[in-house]
Amino acid sequence: MTRIIAGHFQLQDQTEAARQAFLDAGYPAEQISSFYLNQPGQHATHELGGDRDKSPGAKDSPEGLAKGAATGGAIGAALGAATVPLTGPVGPVVGGLVGAHVGSLYSFSHMKERGEPEKGGENQVEPRKPGMMIAVALPDGDETRAVQLLRDLGANHIERAEGSIVNGDWTDFNPLSLPDLVH
Known part of the structure; x- marks a missing residue:
């Protein structure tokens, strides 16, 4: 597994421009992944459809x-x-x-309102928003240059993760995981 830096864009054109910027900056094409992230609840990760067998916040x-x-x-x-x-x-x-x-x-x-904490719990990081994402694997672990490049390109919700990008595909990406946002 390697360090991955990812950013969120609204438009596919922005993601394509970011891909080209990463290529121009010397990142290998097979270590860059771009994809569309569906809305929460529409990832079809549960066999009956949706993302979970129970809705978040419905336990009470x-x-x-x-x-x-x-x-x-x-x-x-x-x-x-x-x-x-x-x-x-x-x-x-x-x-x-x-x-x-x-x-x-x-x-x-x-019943609790959206975003309200569970009994005895605290609010957590907001889940990822739908839209285009671009991610780049950093074999050397130095994220500063990649983060700055994404900021310069206008990326939203820049996050870091550990994972594998193989031939341009983030193979172990979990859309339900909470992002580790770069501040």
Whole structure:
């Protein structure tokens, strides 16, 4: 594995210009990789489609739904029991079911917002944005020149990684990994 420096561009023309700039700077063509990065959730890395078997941030959802349904069910059953003279023995059952449904819907208002940390967690680095990427392997490990070249070309989200670029293909690139941004 070697050190890799990568940058994000919006347009394919920008990526082609960056490829030519790397070639002009003496980087070998087989150590330069350019590719389009799909939007999060569209990498088809999971056998059922998408990127993951569970959505990020959804781990607390079952607990919230259960609490909402239990609370709503108890309140609904109590209200239904109070209406037994009017509704008969069906009142508490219907009240409990309606209350559980309303309680589970109410729990949606307590779900985390996008970018909000998990319970007990902290916000992490933002995932990669979709668009064109160009990456160059640095056999000598000196990233200063490559980073400056990407900055001069207007690259966004310049990152470093360890990996392998073979014949122009970043073979071990993981689109789901969080980038190590160069500041």
